[in-house]
Amino acid sequence: MKLLFKNIKQLVQVREETLKPLKGSEMKELPLLDNAWLLVEDGKIADFGKMADLPTFEDASVIDASGKMLLPGWIDSHTHLVYAGNREQEFVDRINGLTYEEIAEKGGGIVNSAKKLQETSEDDLYLQSARRLEEVIKMGTTAIEIKSGYGLTTEAELKMLRVIHKLKQNYKLPVKATFLGAHALPPEFKNDKDGYMDLLINEMLPKVAEAGLADYVDIFCEKGYFSVEDTHRLLEAGKKFGLIPKIHVNQFNAIGGIKAAVAHNALSVDHLEVMEPEDLEALKSSDTMPVALPSCSLFLGIPYTPAREILDNDLPLALATDYNPGSTPSGNMNLVISLACIKMKMNPEEAINAATINAAYAMGILDTHGSITKGKAANLILTDDIPSYGFLPYSFGANHINSVYINGKKV
Numbered sequence: 001m002k003l004l005f006k007n008i009k010q011l012v013q014v015r016e017e018t019l020k021p022l023k024g025s026e027m028k029e030l031p032l033l034d035n036a037w038l039l040v041e042d043g044k045i046a047d048f049g050k051m052a053d054l055p056t057f058e059d060a061s062v063i064d065a066s067g068k069m070l071l072p073g074w075i076d077s078h079t080h081l082v083y084a085g086n087r088e089q090e091f092v093d094r095i096n097g098l099t100y101e102e103i104a105e106k107g108g109g110i111v112n113s114a115k116k117l118q119e120t121s122e123d124d125l126y127l128q129s130a131r132r133l134e135e136v137i138k139m140g141t142t143a144i145e146i147k148s149g150y151g152l153t154t155e156a157e158l159k160m161l162r163v164i165h166k167l168k169q170n171y172k173l174p175v176k177a178t179f180l181g182a183h184a185l186p187p188e189f190k191n192d193k194d195g196y197m198d199l200l201i202n203e204m205l206p207k208v209a210e211a212g213l214a215d216y217v218d219i220f221c222e223k224g225y226f227s228v229e230d231t232h233r234l235l236e237a238g239k240k241f242g243l244i245p246k247i248h249v250n251q252f253n254a255i256g257g258i259k260a261a262v263a264h265n266a267l268s269v270d271h272l273e274v275m276e277p278e279d280l281e282a283l284k285s286s287d288t289m290p291v292a293l294p295s296c297s298l299f300l301g302i303p304y305t306p307a308r309e310i311l312d313n314d315l316p317l318a319l320a321t322d323y324n325p326g327s328t329p330s331g332n333m334n335l336v337i338s339l340a341c342i343k344m345k346m347n348p349e350e351a352i353n354a355a356t357i358n359a360a361y362a363m364g365i366l367d368t369h370g371s372i373t374k375g376k377a378a379n380l381i382l383t384d385d386i387p388s389y390g391f392l393p394y395s396f397g398a399n400h401i402n403s404v405y406i407n408g409k410k411v
């Protein structure tokens with residue numbers, strides 16, 4: 001099965017190989033081919049080149065991409081897409097003056113979502129989540145990480161992870177599952193954090209691992225949630241089951257969680273709205289990817305991750321949505337890329353690199369996804385007729401996506 005895109009106005013993010021993520025000034029470069037063709041064979045990128053050198057392919061279906069850009073699909077390395085219901089009321093409470101922390105103290109927030117999820121059947125949870133997944137695929141997301149963490153009991157966490165597993169089976173894009181039982185203290189452990197940590201480590205982790213339902217382990221390392229010491233304990237325990245950490249950290253306060261994550265070789269540290277010099281230092285000697293979630297900053301009205309400072313320190317950066325019912329009810333990577341440019345002062349090249357190559361690294365799939373490279377999966381975005389790739393973040397709020405391909409198939 002061959003598919004040929006021809007007359008592509010710009011073929012974007014063309015790389016011979018992608019062995020490492022991009023950092024610092026490397027992120028300013030976005031290699032491309034003008035007036036190009038690309039051949040997909042058996043779901044993979046088979047070859048590409050300039051139209052002037054187009055070979056003859058006898059048996060290929062042809063798509064005329066005149067006026068359009070072809071680029072690797074967005075990779076969303078941080079979402080909570082499996083959840084029940086919504087938290088519209090908290091949105092209104094915040095408009096009327098309450099903070100995210102105050103809402104959580106009143107019993108809203110994550111535990112509110114956990115209550116709803118516990119009361120929702122697995123089938124219903126799957127249907128709600130599948131609808132969201134289809135929505136984000138249409139917006140160009142062609143690989144996604146999804147966390148648990150709205151269960152907060154062994155059974156409800158397993159239910160969430162089974163739903164993620166079912167999504168993985170029923171949809172063709174890469175889906176990675178992260179166990180985030182340490183997202184918040186459930187009400188029954190309100191005054192017994194150590195008791196909940198024991199449950200997480202002695203019961204939930206072994207059951208999750210035994211069922212093979214998680215690729216990664218996560219913890220919300222934050223004042224009022226889980227401490228640096230809890231983080232060390234959980235990540236150490238996760239290691240025994242082969243679970244690599246990707247953690248929530250430095251969202252509201254810098255309490256030393258980044259250093260802890262690096263000590264456990266975390267694949268990524270996510271949020272980073274508040275960064276201290278020692279956090280940047282800790283990242284410098286690591287393979288840990290910093291991940292910014294600008295639509296969370298927009299929705300909560302909190303600071304944006306200091307992208308320029310991170311890049312000026314010769315560090316890499318990835319972008320993700322954080323799609324969840326409380327802090328980011330949006331899974332739109334196009335908006336994330338626009339916000340990164342508008343609010344975090346990233347150049348379009350940097351933002352696109354952060355949402356493709358570096359995002360692939362943060363999801364552990366850089367060898368197969370994230371760039372136009374021979375042999376990689378043909379997970380692609382074909383844009384509308386637009387003047388340049390920079391028009392994507394510039395025209396914020398409009399997605400300008402003509403069609404999305406997963407393994408070479410239009411979805």
Ligand SMILES: N=CN[C@@H](CCC(=O)O)C(=O)O
Binds near residue numbers: 109110
């Ligand atoms: N900060 C922690 N977790 C989620 C929000 C969870 C919620 O409010 O439901 C986040 O990444 O923003």
Ligand SMILES: [Zn+2]
Binds near residue numbers: 079080248322324
């Ligand atoms: Zn999150």
